[in-house]
Amino acid sequence: MTAGATYVPIATQTISGTSTTNVTFSSITNAYTDLVVIFEGATVAQVNDLTLQFNSDSGSNYSYTRIVGYGSGQYSDRTSNSTSISITIGSPGTQGHTSILHINNYANTNVYKTMLLRTSNTNYGPGAIIGLWRNTSAINAISISISGTTYSSGSTFTLYGIASA
């Protein structure tokens, strides 16, 4: 067995001011096996979704399945042939939202990319999301966007790289 320290912070973006609607990590190196993105923050007003795209692809090449628990029940839903993947639940707003996004084998050009997410909307409940990007390209850019409002100042997005032995 070989061993080495990994789970390396690649970049952090901390929102300053109240004009940002998109956060993009670009020029992502292929040096890792998996990527992890951690979002902790809020939006200035309530928003339907934070939406995820890879490599600036805005085609209908995404799909995702969610499981959600909230104050009085639970549900699971699916979106197919979508132009992005939702990485939130329950219309996040000013009260805060956390998402931990795993993108395993992001540079493997033989497979479509599947992402796995744990999320929590402090004003709604927890959820988990599995998402597919039907593209075999290595992921070199990750964009997380909102529409109709902006990210709250102080919201953070951090990208990590994990390299396997």
Place this chain on the structure above:
Amino acid sequence: MPILGVIDSGKSGHLVVPNSYYSIATANGTGSSGTITFSSIPQTYSHLQIRYMAKGTSTAGGYPTSSNLYFNGDTNASNHSSHNLRGDGSSVAGGGGPGADAPFAIPGSYGSWSSSSILGVGVIDILDYTNTNKNKVIRTITGADANGTGGVLLMSDMWINTSAITSISIVADSTYIGNWSSNSQFALYGIK
């Protein structure tokens, strides 16, 4: 090192403690075996994490399918207690109990899953694996999506044994998974 990158209460700076997460080993599927084993696991970490991308070779129907996580060669299912919460895009269900399998929600090669490009993914946390004073607790988040079908699953498992974990075997369901495909990959990490 927070498990799964659980974040602190701060709003700035890095959220994972540097030099606390180590790659131990990686195992790839071969297409001819349904068992992945990590053995001689170092006892120098606090927790273990397995990150995987996987699918099975079986063309027999059904999703999600189950697999088993065995420790130290103990294949007795009655030494496990497993529970899960899963969503399939239209309904939510919970299940499990004493002796239950570990439903990893990894697809075989059936129907919508026949494309070799579509695999399931997951993250397994094995907590306090060297502590000989308590049974071992495992949690998993896993799932797969095939643009119109799929599911996501949260699972807890207890191995009713106080031994330190020195080996881990991930054994595919023989009917619905078959063998681990050659593009499956399981990576084991240690967390200080």
